[in-house]
Amino acid sequence: MPTLAELFSLFGQSAPPVEVVGITHDSRLVQPGFVFVAIPGVPLPSRQPFDGHDYIPQAIEKGAVAVVGMRELNLGVPYLRVSDARAALADLSAAFWGYPAQKLKLLGVTGSKGKTTVAVLLHHLLQSAAPPVGRLSTVGVRIGDEELFLPGHFTTPEAPQVQEMLQRFVSAGCRQAVLEVSSHALALERVRGLLYEVGIFTNLYEDHLDLHGSMENYFAEKKKLLERSRFAIVNSDNPWTQTLAKRPQTWTYGAQGDWRLQHLVESSGGLGFEVISPIGSFPVRLPMVGRFNAENALAALAAASRMGLSVDQLQAGLACFPGVPGRMQLLQSEPFRVVVDFAHTGASLEAALQTLRPTTRNRLVVVIGAAGNQDPTRRTGIGQVAGRLADFAVFTEEDHRTEPLEAILQIMARAHGDPRRYALVPDRREAIRYAVWLAQPGDTLLFSGKGHERTLERGTEILPWNEIEEVRLALEERKTKAEI
Numbered sequence: 001m002p003t004l005a006e007l008f009s010l011f012g013q014s015a016p017p018v019e020v021v022g023i024t025h026d027s028r029l030v031q032p033g034f035v036f037v038a039i040p041g042v043p044l045p046s047r048q049p050f051d052g053h054d055y056i057p058q059a060i061e062k063g064a065v066a067v068v069g070m071r072e073l074n075l076g077v078p079y080l081r082v083s084d085a086r087a088a089l090a091d092l093s094a095a096f097w098g099y100p101a102q103k104l105k106l107l108g109v110t111g112s113k114g115k116t117t118v119a120v121l122l123h124h125l126l127q128s129a130a131p132p133v134g135r136l137s138t139v140g141v142r143i144g145d146e147e148l149f150l151p152g153h154f155t156t157p158e159a160p161q162v163q164e165m166l167q168r169f170v171s172a173g174c175r176q177a178v179l180e181v182s183s184h185a186l187a188l189e190r191v192r193g194l195l196y197e198v199g200i201f202t203n204l205y206e207d208h209l210d211l212h213g214s215m216e217n218y219f220a221e222k223k224k225l226l227e228r229s230r231f232a233i234v235n236s237d238n239p240w241t242q243t244l245a246k247r248p249q250t251w252t253y254g255a256q257g258d259w260r261l262q263h264l265v266e267s268s269g270g271l272g273f274e275v276i277s278p279i280g281s282f283p284v285r286l287p288m289v290g291r292f293n294a295e296n297a298l299a300a301l302a303a304a305s306r307m308g309l310s311v312d313q314l315q316a317g318l319a320c321f322p323g324v325p326g327r328m329q330l331l332q333s334e335p336f337r338v339v340v341d342f343a344h345t346g347a348s349l350e351a352a353l354q355t356l357r358p359t360t361r362n363r364l365v366v367v368i369g370a371a372g373n374q375d376p377t378r379r380t381g382i383g384q385v386a387g388r389l390a391d392f393a394v395f396t397e398e399d400h401r402t403e404p405l406e407a408i409l410q411i412m413a414r415a416h417g418d419p420r421r422y423a424l425v426p427d428r429r430e431a432i433r434y435a436v437w438l439a440q441p442g443d444t445l446l447f448s449g450k451g452h453e454r455t456l457e458r459g460t461e462i463l464p465w466n467e468i469e470e471v472r473l474a475l476e477e478r479k480t481k482a483e484i
């Protein structure tokens, strides 16, 4: 572990050679021996930011050995004044963890849509060919086959966590790591100092304008990923990303791209298509739901090929892809299809049901709830969409928190409108079993809303939850009982 003297010397400041045991920007996480970096929060229309400088006394009380900040201050512990505290947080974190990125080939994925799928798929391809490979993404951290969930719901966490994870990848023997990089991460210096072997930019759509102010600023932040990449892979179909196609050291993917596809066939078991690429043409099978995933697969294939994977390795890796945790994740396709998804609004449920309908041979059944202490119009939206697009709906709990569950279920039921085609099963575990026992050959069961989340908020309790595990258990139970 570096000393305070070593860390402060990066900024040309002397300090005593005391041992530093951690770096954080959050006073609540300070432990004895930590350096606390005080950051002024980002003002957003929706929230009043905090200012880390207000929490310096708390950090010192908890044992911080030094403080970094942006104001002129006189403290009882060594203090480093910097002009950009977020940049300093990233630089200090990288130094504290021994610059782990230098020992890894990084592959960064950014874009408004599809980046989680591309990152998870790319990690799977690389991991199948040359394990272990690290992954940092919205759906959790992967160190080879080991899964880790960080606190908070970040796509890309703050710099201390990013650097710590990179160090864990290195310690576990990884030589490559896939990072899902959000525009927040690029704008707020969470990934400062990282250089990528390959950078993928999937597309740009209107989003996060509260932080970025304009599409031009949003694009400029995302583009930074490619500026820090030796090789770029960009979508040729999106109006924003296609402007980057002419860069040197770039492959495009999409309808007119260097990587494109033809003869796409979608069945209940997934997708099949032919890839046309600079490394040749070859057929692939991908056990994923949704035609749009063929395009995500092209991006991942291009990046994996750039890292040296052969056509055989690409085909084999794609064919055994277990899916993105909790995102249209296909758990089985026969005798009835089972899909777990995160859709928890009327609009996202509509998209999920429309995606599943064409490949559903029999009934389309959805199990879904609506959260409490949140926008109540969601309940109506979900109920209406389920009534219109599913053959049968099981309405159940979904983080109702302190609101009465029965009232939420009644609103969804009323919005649905046809009591012959829905059931109310308040306990989510029971609702899952109910649907599994209801299923007939050719049906599709969609378990929607929880996806990869690991908690279920019931009243004031926060229970551990794993939707995929629960659904698998129910399937197992039905299979065992059917065999008896």
Ligand SMILES: CC(=O)N[C@H]1[C@@H](OP(=O)(O)OP(=O)(O)OC[C@H]2O[C@@H](n3ccc(=O)[nH]c3=O)[C@H](O)[C@@H]2O)O[C@H](CO)[C@@H](O)[C@@H]1O[C@H](C)C(=O)N[C@@H](C)C(=O)N[C@H](CCC(=O)O)C(=O)O
Pocket: 025, 026, 027, 028, 038, 039, 040, 041, 042, 043, 044, 048, 049, 050, 051, 052, 053, 055, 153, 154, 155, 156, 157, 158, 182, 183, 184, 185, 188, 211
């Ligand atoms: C806009 C944005 O990204 N904000 C992030 C930013 O907030 P902020 O700078 O305004 O910080 P703040 O909460 O006002 O606090 C200021 C400072 O005081 C500190 N503090 C605060 C309270 C306290 O008791 N003690 C203390 O030390 C905080 O740790 C922080 O360092 O820094 C905070 C501390 O790291 C983050 O928690 C916060 O993420 C917020 C919660 C968030 O929701 N971010 C999401 C939107 C996000 O980052 N999303 C992206 C993109 C997702 C996507 O692709 O769609 C992601 O990568 O996940």
